[in-house]
Amino acid sequence: MLKVGVIGVGYLGQHHARIFSELENVELVAVVDIDIHKTKSIAAKHKSIPYTNFREILDKVDAISIVTPTETHFEIALECLKAGKDIFIEKPITKTIKDSEILIEESERRGKIIQVGHIERFNPAVLKVYQYIEDPIFFEAERLSPFTGRGIDVDIILDLMIHDIDIILSILSTNGYDKKVKDLKAVAAKVLTDHFDVAKVWLDFSCNIQASMTACRLSSGKSRKLKILQRNSHIILDYQNMGLKRFYKQNGEIVSDSIFVEKKEPLKEELKDFIECVITRRKPRVTAVDGLNALDLALQITREIKT
Numbered sequence: 271m272l273k274v275g276v277i278g279v280g281y282l283g284q285h286h287a288r289i290f291s292e293l294e295n296v297e298l299v300a301v302v303d304i305d306i307h308k309t310k311s312i313a314a315k316h317k318s319i320p321y322t323n324f325r326e327i328l329d330k331v332d333a334i335s336i337v338t339p340t341e342t343h344f345e346i347a348l349e350c351l352k353a354g355k356d357i358f359i360e361k362p363i364t365k366t367i368k369d370s371e372i373l374i375e376e377s378e379r380r381g382k383i384i385q386v387g388h389i390e391r392f393n394p395a396v397l398k399v400y401q402y403i404e405d406p407i408f409f410e411a412e413r414l415s416p417f418t419g420r421g422i423d424v425d426i427i428l429d430l431m432i433h434d435i436d437i438i439l440s441i442l443s444t445n446g447y448d449k450k451v452k453d454l455k456a457v458a459a460k461v462l463t464d465h466f467d468v469a470k471v472w473l474d475f476s477c478n479i480q481a482s483m484t485a486c487r488l489s490s491g492k493s494r495k496l497k498i499l500q501r502n503s504h505i506i507l508d509y510q511n512m513g514l515k516r517f518y519k520q521n522g523e524i525v526s527d528s529i530f531v532e533k534k535e536p537l538k539e540e541l542k543d544f545i546e547c548v549i550t551r552r553k554p555r556v557t558a559v560d561g562l563n564a565l566d567l568a569l570q571i572t573r574e575i576k577t
Contacts, residue, residue: 363561386561
């Protein structure tokens, strides 16, 4: 039985605790949060033990899920690795490239797993779309969300847009395209927080594929879509509804298919993958290097906006 702990049981962390408590061959032995009332509540619900200091659980668990504010990721993750634990870190992996590199070096030195929580990689529609990628020309990503007050410790680029950054980089990498960016244009605005709340980005990759990305956390509704334009087809991926539609030319006419996608809970699939990696010692679908690559491009975008 694999013993697991969750550090940070806020909006997302409480779902980590729920899922780990439901998985086979997993025992949720500890939940940690600085809010003792919240910690006790979540622990009681899932028959676990509450803690307010993550260091207290390091000798009690085999693997740890870190679901805390981004600025705390590095310190917590490094201590967990040094204690010999496999770790899952919610995105973004850290706030700086240097911190990510240190974590990667430490994990390699100790033979420990780091999986980064880019949840859209486990969206059933995303998993399905790879088999329809043939010759992409242009990506158009739109990620709109109402203001919730969550994730406002970072810019919209690290909060929401980084999901689309990671998916686009993954598609390019999987199909053997050069992920290097040769031109980047970006604009953003601070509206309700001290960080950028809305941003628009244009990317021109060295492989002559372009991408346009829009992210906003001030929308009246929620929309998360990725359009993939190819030489002979146009794909619309609906993250939110786990939908996939393909338009293509047949006998001189434009026809469309709604591709069947078996709906599953992406977070549950993601955490199941983490547990399987810990048990079998295989490489995660989203590695620390993947997390670093997404962070690197996100920070490039942020620097361009500030410039």
